[in-house]
Amino acid sequence: MGDQLHAGHSWYKSTQDERLFVLMEMRQETDYVVHHRQKILAFFSAMRHFADALTTAGHRVLYLQLDAPDNTQSLTENLNWIVEQTTAKDVHLQQPDEYRVDQQLQQWAETANCAVHWHDSEHFLTQRDVLDRWFSGKSNTIMEHFYRRMRKETGYLMTVDGKPEGGQWNYDKENREKLPRDHDIPQPLCFANDVSVIDTMLERCEVKTMGHAEPRKLIWPVTRSQARELLSFFIENMLIHFGRYQDAMTTDGWSLYHARVSFALNTKMITPREVVDKAIEYWRSHQDTVSLAQIEGFVRQIIGWREYVRAIYWQRMPDYESVNHFNHNRELPDFYWTANTKMACLQHSINQSLDYAYAHHIQRLMVTGNFALLIGAHPDFVDRWYLGIYIDALQWVELPNTRGMSQYADGGVLATKPYISSGSYIQKMSHYCNDCHYQVQRKVGEKACPFNSLYWHFIDRHFDELSRNPRMALITKQWEKRADADKKELIQQANHYLESLEDL
């Protein structure tokens, strides 16, 4: 599969002639959601390079292209066909990361005409059931507890006497600044991979995609060496301000000081261990320029958030993919696919998502996700959009982030409060509002920032629940104390916007 490109896996340590490695491009993968064109191009290109590398290393490889005549376009039917053709007695599978594929393979294994052997992907730092093993009996395990345990288990950023480096576990208070207006962000490293052959094939096969692509200049890494180059580029040029500007948003760039290694990681071209090892090694010899707050913030994303959302996914599936705590049911406005909106924050975040198949965490959470939650979009629609549009989107990581963290559809499993904000947060962390058609200070009337009234509309419609949440108590009190006339005006403004979402 395209997310199993782990060259360091023990499978590849020796070349045994009787083994046949199989990689498949399939319609079941291109079509389960409408993907960004760059995403399919990058996955298929990385798979083809991986297959070539295996062949060069002396392995036998069967590569099924999407347009191969014998390709049934289904993983399990292809497996049946291959078992029949090769008379293979044994099939070895790497444990898939997505529940959908896992179920498909488990069911197939029950009736398969061969012995089926399961193998760990040897990629993650934890096992699927880590939450139950570490925190059994506790109904709610917050990420910070998980993260501290991970620090202790791995020894990352720990002193010899078992204390967190610098005396604190988390240095977020020193991070998360707005980007100064005159700040020059280094240009991101972009590759120029020619994937036009794959693009032509997608055209011929009429694969439906979204977003823009330049098939002669695909910017994403498609080989392990490119993935490592991107990682080194990040560590040497971006780590210095990673945490400081992690939450900042600007129209002057599209990835700021972010690593953009999620695609390389999620395809397994690089491992979380090598990412963290390399970053810490660099920090140790550059402490005069890279502060502890920067490296700790980065390590937390990899050994904390990434492993944690995976653990939540496997603990909660399959129910997790249908939770809808607030019973939201609205569709996403069309501008999620066109960026055709007057709201500068959404326009920029969506435009760059269509251009690069990428938006950074705060754009995903506090712009597109925030807006979807405030308008009451159905989490199914929101999930489908995130799962399609981003280069790094695989369900095990997309679903907990979208349904859980961003839409609070799990009722607080992953986040302790809904991530919602009015325009003031976006103004505080971005340069968007200065160039917007709407006025961020205005709550009602012409050109009032839609985030403002929609925010209070959300508070009002979920008031009973939110007032019971200690982290929302202050804000619900504020709403309670407002004059009725004020409240009425805000709700009317929000209703007006909700009725004309496509025009915003």
Ligand SMILES: Cc1cc2nc3c(=O)[nH]c(=O)nc-3n(C[C@H](O)[C@H](O)[C@H](O)COP(=O)(O)OP(=O)(O)OC[C@H]3O[C@@H](n4cnc5c(N)ncnc54)[C@H](O)[C@@H]3O)c2cc1C
């Ligand atoms: C609504 C929503 C949907 C998301 N969908 C995905 C997704 O489909 N795939 C995906 O990999 N990430 C997803 N994320 C998490 C995060 O936004 C991306 O991992 C990150 O933006 C990738 O860019 P980067 O490599 O530049 O990350 P950086 O900001 O540079 O962070 C470094 C790495 O840390 C890891 N990381 C950081 N935050 C998270 C997180 N919350 N969950 C898991 N890993 C994290 C990633 O591997 C990332 O590459 C989503 C977040 C939100 C709010």
Ligand code: SF4
């Ligand atoms: S004014 Fe409102 S809509 Fe416009 S950019 Fe700011 S937050 Fe977004």
